Amino acid sequence: MTLALFLQHLANALSLGSLYALIAIGYTMVYGILRLINFAHGDVFMLGAYLAFYAVATFLLPWWAAFLLAILVTALFGVVLERVAYRPLRDSPRISVMISAIGASFLIENVGIVVFGGRPKGVLVPDVMNVKLGLGGVSVMSVSVVIPVLTFVVLAILLWVVHRTKTGMAMRAVSTDLDAARLQAIDVNRIISFTFGAGSLLAAVGGIMWSYKYPQLNPLMGTMPGLKCFIAAVIGGIGSIQGAVLGGFLLGGIELLTVAFLPTLTGYRDAFAFVLLIVVLLVKPSGLLGGRHVEKV
Amino acid sequence: MRTLGLVLGALALVSLGACQKKSSTPTTVKIGVFEPMTGANAAGGAMEVEGIKLANEMFPTVKVGDKELKIELVVSDNKSDKVEAANAAQRLVDQDKVAAVLGSWGSSLSMAAGPIVKDKKVPAIALSATNPLVTKGNEYYFRVCFIDPFQGTVMANYAFKDLKAKKAVIIREVSNDYSVGLARFFSDSFKKLTGDEGAILSELNYNTNDQDFTAQLTTAKSMNPDVIFAPGNYTESALVIKQARELGITAPFLGGDTWETPEFVDVGKQAVEGAVFSTFFATEVPITETSKTFLDAYRKQYNKEPAAVTALGFDGYLVVRSAIEKAGSLDGVKIRDALAATQRFPGAAGHITFDQNRDATKSAVIKVVKGGKFTYLTTVQP
Incomplete structure (x- = not known):
């Protein structure tokens, strides 16, 4: 294998991994606050991509306006989803909320099939995302450079919010102990709504970037990325924002390098992701960067 | 006076109902449309259904014996998924009791229905599924296209x-x-x-x-x-x-x-x-009289050019309709035998004769994407 070929494989892996990382951050945030695995995250991701598509295709907005509008509407949708599907169950056993999340996921998918139609749609990729960049035999599209940059910008902003702002302090308090946080006069509902809004906004950013990289939409497009990014979040240590980014890069790297170096095992590409999940759960259940705290039972 | 009218009316209704009960032969024939309407193959399914529906609108009835029966299409979504496909096929033969099945786009999906139609002796016609295994060893599965x-x-x-x-x-x-x-x-x-x-x-x-x-x-x-x-x-x-x-x-x-x-x-x-x-077919080279009928009707209704599989959907419907007519019965075995005996049936996408493996032998056309359109290059004879 030549150096150029190896670098090309590496570039491909980084580009996929950063996309996983971007979506995994939203997953891990919601889990960090509520200990809830938001199964509808992948479908919120799909919704964001569709909104941006219609804003461009039907309302003829420029792509950046469509992007902003779509992520804001999706964030709002996340807040409403929490209000309707999760808040009424906050004092119920955790399993009820999880079932409600699965229900919400199926509902969004099937309403998506009715409203958007079952046939896939081709996305018009903005020109700035569609520039071919080449360097010494390695060639990538500009969108594959934008995504990692975006991922690290988002990571930096989130770390700043969580560790340097009052809202972030309240988030950490809610995450540690919800009732104790309420006793400290923290508006728990507001913090949870904020978290869902931010998580859904990130899902939308991920969804739109995904549709620029793989310009094809269908109502079930969120299922597999949703699962993969859940795995990425668990590998990194669910609840840890840095962990989600690390997990995303690891997962993308392992997937693509499997295909590149073990071509006969390509059919088992997804299986590798799930095997990795099992191994991490067996060896280090809290994930690579997970907290050291013991689960209270 | 009003009461009398009501009573008479009720009597008339009862007698009508009685009449209908007496005639045991049904007034409609159900044909199952077994296609992916959602999921990865939804576009393919939708194009075949377009052809089937168009044919149904143009030829809505079938003569069985001396009775003219209405053909009712029952669409069952196999969701582009092999497991769901088996469920969808089972539903068509068990619950809807269809006389025949059309579809599915995608060889894997058709193969999932194979054992089910064979078991219940309901003839099925694959429209564009080209894998040889769809019809191989299954005397109830036919296809109106060539094989891989x-x-x-x-x-x-x-x-x-x-x-x-x-x-x-x-x-x-x-x-x-x-x-x-x-x-x-x-x-x-x-x-x-x-x-x-x-x-x-x-x-x-x-x-x-x-x-x-x-x-x-x-x-x-x-x-x-x-x-x-x-x-x-x-x-x-x-x-x-x-x-x-x-x-x-x-x-x-x-x-x-x-x-x-x-x-x-x-x-x-x-x-x-x-x-x-x-x-399978290019609109630039109509093959039979049916091709022209189909193209005119399609263009008039949809205002665009049909895909090859839409023509095959049209043909599948016509072939099974003609087989029911020839069989003179809604019995699965008789329809199957009539299908097997089909000789040079003039379909929109060419003449259909089933060989011993129930596959149609047809010429292939080669197309190229040019200016965002599928453009005809050449025809290859078998």
């Missing part, structure tokens, strides 16, 4: 004779029977033509619903093939070609009949220009 050994040869010939290709890379959708089968027939034929056992540089795999093919394509690029044969589902294929062009691969892409969907061009855009594939 022929299609693979056609494309291998095109690669060797027209493109003067000596080395090829194959990229297949490994979880799709159609793609794997067609890739093998292409490979066998291409090796024979070039007389070179090493003419296929590599066979690379991907899964249905995959979106990232950069790893496979980077490998393909390093082998520097003259041509890439990549049969598979239309959206995955469009993404494969798009990512190949982004990686700087310039070799021409060849594929099979599944590429002929608007979504292939819609997703692939500029990247799929010049992609060449084989299919």
